[in-house]
Amino acid sequence: MCETSAIVDHELVVAARHASDLILGRYLRVPVAKAMNLGTPRGFDRAVAELAAALRSRSAASDAEAVHSVIGILDVDWLGTTAEQRRNLVSQAMQAAGRITSAVPRTVETVFGPAANEVVDATRTAARRGQRLNIAADFNALDRRITEHLRTSQTTYVRDEYGRRNAAFGERARTIVADGLESGLGRDDIAAELQAAAEGILTGRGQFYWEVVAGSFVSQGRSFAQLSAYAEAGIDRYLIEAVLDERTTEVCRFLHGKSFTVGAGLRTFERMEAEPDSVPNVAPWVREAVDPDTGRKVLFVDSGGQRTAVAEVTRSGFGSRDDRGEFGRSLSEQQLIDLGISFPPYHGLCRTTTVADVR
Known part of the structure; x- marks a missing residue:
């Protein structure tokens, strides 16, 4: 969001x-x-x-x-x-x-x-x-x-x-x-x-x-x-690297440090290249809302007319430096790839980048 x-x-x-x-x-x-x-x-x-x-x-x-x-x-x-x-x-x-x-x-x-x-x-x-x-x-x-x-x-x-x-x-x-x-x-x-x-x-x-x-x-x-x-x-793999400062969004904090395969990222690009009019569904931006039952922020994507929860913010790091926060009920690497959110941008004015995973 x-x-x-x-x-x-x-x-x-x-x-x-x-x-x-x-x-x-x-x-x-x-x-x-x-x-x-x-x-x-x-x-x-x-x-x-x-x-x-x-x-x-x-x-x-x-x-x-x-x-x-x-x-x-x-x-x-x-x-x-x-x-x-x-x-x-x-x-x-x-x-x-x-x-x-x-x-x-x-x-x-x-x-x-x-x-x-x-x-x-x-x-x-x-x-x-x-x-x-x-x-x-x-x-x-x-x-x-x-x-x-x-x-x-x-x-x-x-x-x-x-x-x-x-x-x-x-x-x-x-x-x-x-x-x-x-x-x-x-x-x-x-x-x-x-x-x-x-x-x-x-x-x-x-x-x-x-x-x-x-x-x-x-x-x-x-x-x-x-x-x-x-x-x-x-x-073979790359890491998501967010700019962890006071204005970093919850989604970038959540994805910071996650690792994805280069092959999966390239397949997403090829889908975007082949279907430019479908990019909002192929690689949707992540938004956030408050769960009325728990009062917690929930990260989600709207794709193909369906809303899918990505993660729940159990402790927010928003407004802080070098604090990723804590998250629960999150999707797996493959589920994130399937949703098309394995590389930036994840939202408007997203500053998050990637680095080679050579660990």
Whole structure:
């Protein structure tokens, strides 16, 4: 589960680091992109911040144009319209927004392509230097498949997200107009509410959307490239290694130290590669809820329309450093593999990584 407080804290951290990177790159001419280091938490955070900023920058113009177009259509004297006219106006606004933002997936794909190469290259470098794995500097055949999967699958996610935003705005716009007329609001008041809704929903403002996309992209790319490096180096198993600090989620604490086979991880990647639209079921994120009977947190996944409990938190380490916590009623290694949660990311803005198991 992606803790709200953890997301906010992470946003502040990466924003500060991105600001420092802008100073380095823009004013001191230091090539920050070449300094990507996915072998450290700080390097990971910086990579996510840079990618999120690039994605937001590429989408900003289309987002702003969509809002402007929508308000231009919906700024009318609603008191003088019929129910059918109101439905048509909202429909026209949705169509206009959809046409404009349809360019966003293609635009951000130009970011995802180079970013995929950078993530895989940085991961291989960290594997050679940090873990001292005997692998080549050049990409292997699997690495090239990984970069292509990252580029295309993430573009699909963005396209789907903009479709959801458009539908959500249409529903919200209809409610605003209906409630406004019922309350006796005038044209200006309704227009102001519609503009606020458009700016909030169509642009995803306040949702940390691009941070979550960037975090998933970098984490997933790192995990895939690590599996490729382990296979190339003849490593049979790998360990899950969480960043055990105050904002580490319960699921990452639970999985910290667990060992999985490289072969199983690669089979999961191949399923994701073959069925990119089914990734939420093939490799679902882990969430948490409170069991009403025991009052304890329970980790679970929703996959294929079915909820499966992963573990119960018997003693929480959340908010503490170097404290994994304690868990009960947990699934076995094979059961975790079958659920598709044998490698990160496990949730939004997941920082957990893997290391070769050479014990």
